[in-house]
Amino acid sequence: MGRHLAGKVFGKCGKGAVWLVLVLMAVIVCFPVAFVVSGAFSAQWELEQNLGPVLGSAEGMARWSLLPLAPAFQSLVELLMDSPQFFVMFWNSVKISLSILAGQMIFGIPAAWGLARFSFPGKGIVQMIYLVLMLMPFQVLMLPEYIILNGMGLLDTHLAVILPAVFSTFPVFIMQRFFHGVPEAVLEAARIDGAGNFQIFCSIGVPLGLPGILSSGLLGFLESWNMIEQPQTFLKTKALWPLSLFLPEIGLEEAGMGFAASLMMLVPALLLFLCGQEYLEQGIAAAAVKE
Amino acid sequence: MGKKKKLMRITALFFAFIFSFTVLSRASWQYGTAVVNVSRPENRMISHRVVSTGKVVQNQELAVVTEPDQRVTAICVKEGQQVKKGDLLFEIEMKLLDEKILSQQQEMEKQKLQVQDARSQKEVSAMQKADQQAQAAENYALNTESASVRLARARRQLSEARKKLKDFRKSSGTKPQDSGVEEALENAFQEKQEAYLQAARELAQLQWQIEKAVDDAKTQAQTGSARAGLELNDTVHTGMREGSADGLLEDMTPEVSAGSGQNGRAGELLPSAGQKAGEVSSIGAGWEESRDQLPESSVSALAAAPEDALLEDTTPELSGESGWQDTEGQTQGNMQADISGIGSAQTDIPGTDSIQMGNPASDNVQPGEGSWDDDVLLEDDSSEGDGQLGGTGQTDGSQGGGGGTEAPSENQNGSTNSLTQAQLEEVEKEVRADWQSRLDAAQSRVDQALQEKEAAQAALASYQQERLAAADSQEAQTEQQLVEAVQTANDAYVDASLAANEVSVTSGRAVASSGIPDASNSSDRMNEITYEQMELELGKLEELKASRGKVYAPVDGMITKINITTGEKTSDTTAILMADLEKGFRFVAEITREQEKYIGTGDLVTLTSGNKKMTLEEQEVTAVRASEEQEDIYEVTVELPADSFDIGTAVTMEFEKKSSAYPCCIPLSALHLDEKNQTYVLVTDEYQSVMGTELRARKVSVKVLEQNESYAALEEGSLTSQQQVITRSDRTVEEQSRVRIQK
Amino acid sequence: MRRRRNSLAGLLFLLPDFIGVLFFALLPFFQAVVRSFQSAVTARWVGLKNYRDVLGNSAFRLAAGNTMKFTAVCIPLLVLLSLAAAVCIQRVRLGKAALKGAFLLPMAVPAASVVLVWKVLFHSNGLINGSLQRFGMEKIAWMSSDAAFWVLVISYLWKNLGYDMILWLAGLAGISPEIYEAARVDGAGEWKCFTKITLPNLKPSLYTITVLSFLNSFKVFREAWLVAGDYPHQSMYLLQHLYNNWFRELSFDRIAATAVLNGGVVFLLILFLQRAWDTEV
Structure with missing residues (x-):
C-alpha cells in the first residue's frame, strides 16, 4: 500500500522529474547542433574573440553565446558566394550518395527479401558472412579493395566509392529484419492467387516493407553522406571529393566558414531525416522486434 | 501528410537554393580570376636600336677675311649659297682703299725718317761717349804720366840729395860708426817712409776700389745683368762687362773665367800689366764681337799698369818704371787703337747695348722691365723671342750663346732703369759698408806708418842734430844743409808720391765714370720694326688693290655666314664664313646617354636621307663624344664619303646592336x-x-x-x-x- | 517442391547482391587472408611471421586493447542509458515526438560538422574546461591525457543514444500492454514489472541493439580521427588508427594479418551472441 502510494507519488513527481531530466538531456544532446547553427551565423571576428583560446591565439577560456552577439551572414556568404569548391563537393556528395542509395536499393532489397522469406542451403552461412562483413571495419578491406579497384581502373573515379558501398551488407541486414515481419499469410494468399515470386515481391513485399526500405535507405544515405575513409583513400583528384572531405580542410582559423559549411552539410541530412523520421522509427523498430 | 509535403517542399527548396548558389559562386569565382x-x-x-636624326655638316670651315676699315660696296653671295673657287664674294670700295694705301705709305715714309733719326742719334751719342772715354783715358794717362814724371823727378832729387849728403859725409870723413848709425837711421827712416808711402798708396787704392765698387754697383743696379750668370763660366764672360772699367782692378786674376764677378779683390793685384794687356788683347782679338770689351780690358790693363808700377817701388830697382813706361806706351797705343775700335764698334751696335748693360751678380736686378726687356729676354730661354727682333736676337744669341744659357741660372734677367735714387744710395751704402772695415784697417795702417816714419825721421833728425852739434859747425852746417836738402827732397818725394796716388785715383775715377754706359736706346730698332709692320700692311692693301677690291672664294664651298654688311666698314674679324666643300662632309647627330652605351667608334650604321632618297649602309662611326653644351648628350660623327649626301641634309642614322x-x-x-x-x-x-x-x-x-x-x-x-x-x-x-x- | 523453388527464387533474389558482395567484400577479404601469410611488397610466403609480428607489435597491442576496452565500456553503457531513456520517454506524454526527434538528431549530424564543436568543447581552453573552471574545478586535458578515452565515449554516446533509444522504444512498443495489465493486477510493482516483464521481452531487441551498437562503435573512429588526427593520444588509439597508419606506410602484410585476426574475433563474438540469444539471425 505504502508502496503503491509511494509509487504513485513517486510516479507523479517522478514523471515530472523524469520529464525534466529528459528535456535537459535533450537540450544537451542538441547543443552541438545549436552550436553549429549559431556559429554559422556569427561573424568571424566574434568567433575569433570567443574561440580565441581554442585557436591558440588568446588566453583564458573560450566562450560561447547561444545567440551570437553580432549575427552576420558573413560566413555564409563567404561560403556560398566565394567558394565554388564547396558546391563542387556538395554535388559530388549528392551524386555519390544518391548513386549509392539507388544501388543499395536495387541490389539490396531483393537480397533482403530472398534472405528473409526463403530458405536455401547455405543461407545460414550467407547470413553469417553478411553479418561478419557488416561488422568489419573498412580498413580491413581497404587495401584489397584498393588493389581490385585499381585493377579495374576505377580508382580516382566516383565508382570506386560507390560500388563497394552499394554492396554493403548493412541495408540488407536492416531490410531483412523488416521483411521478416511481413505476415506470411499475405504472401500465401498472393501465391495462391498465382502470383509469381517476383510479382509478389514487387507488389506486396516492397509496399509492405516500405518503412523498412525507407529507414534503411535513410540510414544508408546518412552513412554515405558522412563517408570519409573511402573517398579519402580511393579518390585522389580533389575535384571528385565529397563534401565530407571539405570540412577537414578547414581549420579553426576559418571557423566561421567551417560552421557555415557544417550547417550546409547538416541541412540536407536533417531535412531528409525529418522527412523520413517516421519510417526510420518504424524501420528501427521492426529491426528490433523479432517476429 | 501535410507535414511531409511541407518537408518535401522545403527539401526541394533547399536544393534549389543550393543549386542557385552553385551557379552564383561559380560566376563570382570566374570573375575573380x-x-x-x-x-x-x-x-x-x-638588340638595341639607336636611331637619331642629324645633319650633314661640312668638315672644314674657311674664314674669308679682308682688310679692316674698308667699306663694302657689294656682297655677291647669300648665306647657303654654293660657290666655286674663284667666285666673287664681295667688293671693297676702291676709293677708300686707295686712300688707305696712300696714308699707309705716308706713314711709312714718316717712320722711315724716324728710323733714320734714331739711328743717327744713336751713332752720335755713341761717338760722344767714345770720345768721352777716350778723353778720360787720355787724361788719365796724361795725369798719371805727369804725376809719375814728377814722382820720378822727386825721387831723383831725393837720391841726388842723399848722394850729396853721402858724398859729403864721406868726404868729411865722418866716423863710419856714426855714418853707419846715421845710415842705419836713415835706412830705417827710408824704410818707414816707404812703408808709409805704401800704406798711403794702398789706402788710395782701396779708396779707389771702393769708389769703383760703388759705381759698379750702381751701374749694375741700373742696367741689365744679362750676363748675370756669365761670370760662372766662359772665358768670354770676362770680357762681357759694362763699358765701364769695371774690371779695372778685378781683372787682374789670371783665371779669366772665374772671378769676373768678384768686385773688390783688392788684394789681388797680381799679374803684370803687360801680361794682362797681352791676355786681354788676345781675348779681344779672338772675339769678333768683343769690341765693347776691348776698351775695358785695355783700360783695365792700363789701370793695372800704374799700380803695378807703384808696387814695384818697394824694390830698389826702378826698372819697372821704365818697363811700365813702355808698357804704358804699349797699352796706350793699344788703347788708342782700341778706342778707335770702340768708336767703330759703337756705330754698329744696335741691340748689343744690352749686352754691355748686363751686369753680373747684382742683387737688385729686377726682371722684365725697361726697354731692354725684349733684348735681354732673348738671352733667356724662358722668354719667347719676337720674330721682329730677329736680328738683335741673333747677335744676342751668339753672344749670349754662352750668356743665354747662363742667364737664367743665376740672377734675374732684364734690367730696370727705374731704380730710385734711394735705392741707388742704398746700394752705395751697402758697398761702402762692405769696404768700411778694410778702409779702416788701411787707414790705421797709414796712420801707423806715418807715425813710424815720423818717429824714424825724428830719430834721424835728432841723431843728425846731435852729430852735427858735436861736429864741426861748418861741416855740420853743410851737412845740416845737405840733410835738410835731403829731407826737403824726401818730402818732395813723398808729396809727389801722394800726388801721384791722388791723380791715379781721380783720373781713374774719371775714366770709370766716363765708362758708365748711357741708357740704352733701341728706339731706332723700334722704329724700324714699326716700319716693317707698316710695310706688311701696305703689302696687304696693295694686294687688295691689285685685285681691284674684289674678294674671291678661295675654294669651292658654301657660304655659311656673312658678317659684313653692304655699305658698312669691315672689321678685322671674319668677313665671310664658308664651308669648304672640298674637304668633304660629315654627319653629326645627338644621342642620349642611354643610347651611347650601345654605339661606339667603328660601329657601322645606316644613314638615310630625310626624304628617303638615298640610303648609305655600313658607314663607320668616326667619333662619339660628349657634348659640351648639354649634359648627358653625346655627339656621333660619321665621315661621309664623297658624293653622298649634300650639306645641310637631314639624315637619319640607324644602328642596331645585337648582343649575344x-x-x-x-x-x-x-x-x-x-x-x-x-x-x-x-x-x-x-x-x-x-x-x-x-x-x-x-x-x-x-x-x-x-x-x-x-x-x-x-x-x-x-x-x-x-x-x-x-x-x-x-x-x-x-x-x-x-x-x-x-x- | 515449393521450398526448392523457393530456394531457387531466394537464391535468385540474392544473387546480384551476393555477387557484388563477393566481389567487393569477400574477395578482398580472402585476399587479405592470403596476404596475411605473405610479406608486404614482394609477396613471398612467410607463413605465420606476420601474425607473430602483429601480435608482438606494441602499437597493435595498444590499439587492440583500446578497442576492446572501448567496446567493453561503451556498449553496456550505451545500452543501459538508452534503455533508461526509452523507458522514460515512453511514459512521457508531452512533446514525445520532439524529444524523440531531439535525441535522434545527433545521428543526422555529419561527423565533420560535429568535429568543430568537439574541438571547441574538448580543447584545454575549451568550453567544458571553462565551465569546470567556473565551478572551481580543475581543467582536464581532454585531448592529451587519458581523458581522451572519455572523449571517445562521450562522442559515441551522444551520437548513438537516440538511435538506440528508438530501438528500445520499438522493442518496448512490441510488448503488448496486456501483459502489464495482467501483471499489475497481480500486484506487481513498477520495478517488478520492469524486471520480470520488460526485460525479458526485450531480449531479442537487445541482441539487435548490441549488434548495431557494436557496429556503430567502429564509426567513432571517424570523429576521433577528425579531431585528433593520425596519432592521437594513446588512450584514443584504436585499431582503425592502426590500420590507417599502416596503410599509409604500406605495411600490407600487417594489415592483412590484423584483418584476419579482427575478422576472427568478430566472428567469434557473433557466434557467442547468437548462442547467447538463441537466435538465428
Missing part, C-alpha cells in the same frame, strides 16, 4: 618591380583543386642581364623554358591569384 597572356622564355638576341643570344628572354611587359626594388616575373603554376586544374600566379625573383625596349634577358636558372610567364593581365595579379590564360 584574372585573364592573362603568357609566353615562354625564349632564346633571343637582345640569351637563352632566357622574356617580353619586357612581364617584368615587374616590387617594393624592395627587386625585379620579378609571375609564372603560372598548375594546381589541383576541387575545381579542377587551376592556374595560380607565382612570383619569381629574377635578375636582368640586359634589356631593350621590348625584351629582357634574364639570368639563367631563374626560369625554365617550360614555365609560362605572365606578360599581360586584365587586372593586377598578385602572388597566388587565380589566373586564366587567354587563348
Whole structure:
C-alpha cells in the first residue's frame, strides 16, 4: 500500500522529474547542433574573440553565446558566394550518395527479401558472412579493395566509392529484419492467387516493407553522406571529393566558414531525416522486434 | 501528410537554393580570376636600336677675311649659297682703299725718317761717349804720366840729395860708426817712409776700389745683368762687362773665367800689366764681337799698369818704371787703337747695348722691365723671342750663346732703369759698408806708418842734430844743409808720391765714370720694326688693290655666314664664313646617354636621307663624344664619303646592336618591380583543386642581364623554358591569384 | 517442391547482391587472408611471421586493447542509458515526438560538422574546461591525457543514444500492454514489472541493439580521427588508427594479418551472441 502510494507519488513527481531530466538531456544532446547553427551565423571576428583560446591565439577560456552577439551572414556568404569548391563537393556528395542509395536499393532489397522469406542451403552461412562483413571495419578491406579497384581502373573515379558501398551488407541486414515481419499469410494468399515470386515481391513485399526500405535507405544515405575513409583513400583528384572531405580542410582559423559549411552539410541530412523520421522509427523498430 | 509535403517542399527548396548558389559562386569565382597572356622564355638576341636624326655638316670651315676699315660696296653671295673657287664674294670700295694705301705709305715714309733719326742719334751719342772715354783715358794717362814724371823727378832729387849728403859725409870723413848709425837711421827712416808711402798708396787704392765698387754697383743696379750668370763660366764672360772699367782692378786674376764677378779683390793685384794687356788683347782679338770689351780690358790693363808700377817701388830697382813706361806706351797705343775700335764698334751696335748693360751678380736686378726687356729676354730661354727682333736676337744669341744659357741660372734677367735714387744710395751704402772695415784697417795702417816714419825721421833728425852739434859747425852746417836738402827732397818725394796716388785715383775715377754706359736706346730698332709692320700692311692693301677690291672664294664651298654688311666698314674679324666643300662632309647627330652605351667608334650604321632618297649602309662611326653644351648628350660623327649626301641634309642614322643570344628572354611587359626594388616575373603554376586544374600566379625573383625596349634577358636558372610567364593581365595579379590564360 | 523453388527464387533474389558482395567484400577479404601469410611488397610466403609480428607489435597491442576496452565500456553503457531513456520517454506524454526527434538528431549530424564543436568543447581552453573552471574545478586535458578515452565515449554516446533509444522504444512498443495489465493486477510493482516483464521481452531487441551498437562503435573512429588526427593520444588509439597508419606506410602484410585476426574475433563474438540469444539471425 505504502508502496503503491509511494509509487504513485513517486510516479507523479517522478514523471515530472523524469520529464525534466529528459528535456535537459535533450537540450544537451542538441547543443552541438545549436552550436553549429549559431556559429554559422556569427561573424568571424566574434568567433575569433570567443574561440580565441581554442585557436591558440588568446588566453583564458573560450566562450560561447547561444545567440551570437553580432549575427552576420558573413560566413555564409563567404561560403556560398566565394567558394565554388564547396558546391563542387556538395554535388559530388549528392551524386555519390544518391548513386549509392539507388544501388543499395536495387541490389539490396531483393537480397533482403530472398534472405528473409526463403530458405536455401547455405543461407545460414550467407547470413553469417553478411553479418561478419557488416561488422568489419573498412580498413580491413581497404587495401584489397584498393588493389581490385585499381585493377579495374576505377580508382580516382566516383565508382570506386560507390560500388563497394552499394554492396554493403548493412541495408540488407536492416531490410531483412523488416521483411521478416511481413505476415506470411499475405504472401500465401498472393501465391495462391498465382502470383509469381517476383510479382509478389514487387507488389506486396516492397509496399509492405516500405518503412523498412525507407529507414534503411535513410540510414544508408546518412552513412554515405558522412563517408570519409573511402573517398579519402580511393579518390585522389580533389575535384571528385565529397563534401565530407571539405570540412577537414578547414581549420579553426576559418571557423566561421567551417560552421557555415557544417550547417550546409547538416541541412540536407536533417531535412531528409525529418522527412523520413517516421519510417526510420518504424524501420528501427521492426529491426528490433523479432517476429 | 501535410507535414511531409511541407518537408518535401522545403527539401526541394533547399536544393534549389543550393543549386542557385552553385551557379552564383561559380560566376563570382570566374570573375575573380584574372585573364592573362603568357609566353615562354625564349632564346633571343637582345638588340638595341639607336636611331637619331642629324645633319650633314661640312668638315672644314674657311674664314674669308679682308682688310679692316674698308667699306663694302657689294656682297655677291647669300648665306647657303654654293660657290666655286674663284667666285666673287664681295667688293671693297676702291676709293677708300686707295686712300688707305696712300696714308699707309705716308706713314711709312714718316717712320722711315724716324728710323733714320734714331739711328743717327744713336751713332752720335755713341761717338760722344767714345770720345768721352777716350778723353778720360787720355787724361788719365796724361795725369798719371805727369804725376809719375814728377814722382820720378822727386825721387831723383831725393837720391841726388842723399848722394850729396853721402858724398859729403864721406868726404868729411865722418866716423863710419856714426855714418853707419846715421845710415842705419836713415835706412830705417827710408824704410818707414816707404812703408808709409805704401800704406798711403794702398789706402788710395782701396779708396779707389771702393769708389769703383760703388759705381759698379750702381751701374749694375741700373742696367741689365744679362750676363748675370756669365761670370760662372766662359772665358768670354770676362770680357762681357759694362763699358765701364769695371774690371779695372778685378781683372787682374789670371783665371779669366772665374772671378769676373768678384768686385773688390783688392788684394789681388797680381799679374803684370803687360801680361794682362797681352791676355786681354788676345781675348779681344779672338772675339769678333768683343769690341765693347776691348776698351775695358785695355783700360783695365792700363789701370793695372800704374799700380803695378807703384808696387814695384818697394824694390830698389826702378826698372819697372821704365818697363811700365813702355808698357804704358804699349797699352796706350793699344788703347788708342782700341778706342778707335770702340768708336767703330759703337756705330754698329744696335741691340748689343744690352749686352754691355748686363751686369753680373747684382742683387737688385729686377726682371722684365725697361726697354731692354725684349733684348735681354732673348738671352733667356724662358722668354719667347719676337720674330721682329730677329736680328738683335741673333747677335744676342751668339753672344749670349754662352750668356743665354747662363742667364737664367743665376740672377734675374732684364734690367730696370727705374731704380730710385734711394735705392741707388742704398746700394752705395751697402758697398761702402762692405769696404768700411778694410778702409779702416788701411787707414790705421797709414796712420801707423806715418807715425813710424815720423818717429824714424825724428830719430834721424835728432841723431843728425846731435852729430852735427858735436861736429864741426861748418861741416855740420853743410851737412845740416845737405840733410835738410835731403829731407826737403824726401818730402818732395813723398808729396809727389801722394800726388801721384791722388791723380791715379781721380783720373781713374774719371775714366770709370766716363765708362758708365748711357741708357740704352733701341728706339731706332723700334722704329724700324714699326716700319716693317707698316710695310706688311701696305703689302696687304696693295694686294687688295691689285685685285681691284674684289674678294674671291678661295675654294669651292658654301657660304655659311656673312658678317659684313653692304655699305658698312669691315672689321678685322671674319668677313665671310664658308664651308669648304672640298674637304668633304660629315654627319653629326645627338644621342642620349642611354643610347651611347650601345654605339661606339667603328660601329657601322645606316644613314638615310630625310626624304628617303638615298640610303648609305655600313658607314663607320668616326667619333662619339660628349657634348659640351648639354649634359648627358653625346655627339656621333660619321665621315661621309664623297658624293653622298649634300650639306645641310637631314639624315637619319640607324644602328642596331645585337648582343649575344640569351637563352632566357622574356617580353619586357612581364617584368615587374616590387617594393624592395627587386625585379620579378609571375609564372603560372598548375594546381589541383576541387575545381579542377587551376592556374595560380607565382612570383619569381629574377635578375636582368640586359634589356631593350621590348625584351629582357634574364639570368639563367631563374626560369625554365617550360614555365609560362605572365606578360599581360586584365587586372593586377598578385602572388597566388587565380589566373586564366587567354587563348 | 515449393521450398526448392523457393530456394531457387531466394537464391535468385540474392544473387546480384551476393555477387557484388563477393566481389567487393569477400574477395578482398580472402585476399587479405592470403596476404596475411605473405610479406608486404614482394609477396613471398612467410607463413605465420606476420601474425607473430602483429601480435608482438606494441602499437597493435595498444590499439587492440583500446578497442576492446572501448567496446567493453561503451556498449553496456550505451545500452543501459538508452534503455533508461526509452523507458522514460515512453511514459512521457508531452512533446514525445520532439524529444524523440531531439535525441535522434545527433545521428543526422555529419561527423565533420560535429568535429568543430568537439574541438571547441574538448580543447584545454575549451568550453567544458571553462565551465569546470567556473565551478572551481580543475581543467582536464581532454585531448592529451587519458581523458581522451572519455572523449571517445562521450562522442559515441551522444551520437548513438537516440538511435538506440528508438530501438528500445520499438522493442518496448512490441510488448503488448496486456501483459502489464495482467501483471499489475497481480500486484506487481513498477520495478517488478520492469524486471520480470520488460526485460525479458526485450531480449531479442537487445541482441539487435548490441549488434548495431557494436557496429556503430567502429564509426567513432571517424570523429576521433577528425579531431585528433593520425596519432592521437594513446588512450584514443584504436585499431582503425592502426590500420590507417599502416596503410599509409604500406605495411600490407600487417594489415592483412590484423584483418584476419579482427575478422576472427568478430566472428567469434557473433557466434557467442547468437548462442547467447538463441537466435538465428
